[in-house]
Amino acid sequence: MSNLTVANRYAEALFKVAQEKNVLNELNAELQLVKDVIELTPEFVQFVSHPKVKTDKKQAFIKESFGQALSEPSLHLIYLLVDRKRTDILVPLIQTFKKLALDAQDKxxxxxxxAKPLAKEDEQQIAELFAKKAGKKQLEVKNVVDQELIGGLKIRIGDRIYDGSVKAQLDRMQRQLIAGTR
Incomplete structure (x- = not known):
């Protein structure tokens, strides 16, 4: 079974538990914190997946590292993955869980x-405009600065990309000129 399939199963099970306990948003926020830690400190995953470190030491390290930031379901999930030597699926699991949580809230x-950071007002306008296009009630906008765009915006919602950047327009013109259609 592929790692992505396993991650999806764990995410769906955790999602059901979160819905039953009515802690969907809290659990999602906690898991995003875990994802940030994993992405910023690769040593964390190396330690918790190291075969010579005993499981109880790994669990104590996890509890000490996150302190009170994680609730019982989040801690038990990480403990379970460490115990079953499945820490490699933690990031895909968190991504799937976030998608499920957002879908459940129609987000x-x-x-x-x-090309440069957006103002909060611009983010809100984009969220309102593109929420309708995506068929969702609300969008969570995450701004990524990419100076290669030169100007304009490129928006990715799920597997859809809306590209209104100057770079994309210049690339289209270049292809048209090369093909001789203009």
Whole structure:
């Protein structure tokens, strides 16, 4: 069974538990914190997946590292993955869980690439405009600065990309000129 399939199963099970206990948003926030720690400190995953470190030491390290930031379901999930030597699926599991949590609330995440940081008002306008296009009630906008865009915006919602960047327009013109259609 592929790692992604296993991650999806764990995410769906955790999602059901979170819905039953009515802690969907809290659990999602906690898991995003775990994901940030994993992405910023690769040594964390190396330690908790090291075969010579005993499981109880790994669990104590996890509890000490996160302190009160994680609730019981989050801690038990990480303990379970450490125990079953499945820490490699933690990030895909968290991503799947976030998608399930957002879908349950009729929300979606939008990555907005721009040449310079967007103002909060601009993010809100983008969220309102593209929420309708995505068929969602609300969008969570995450701004990513990409100076290669030159200007304009590139928006990714799920597997859809809306590219209104200057770079994309210049690339289209270049292809048209090369093909001789203009």
């Amino acid at each position: 979606a995440e939008a990555l907005v690439y721009s």
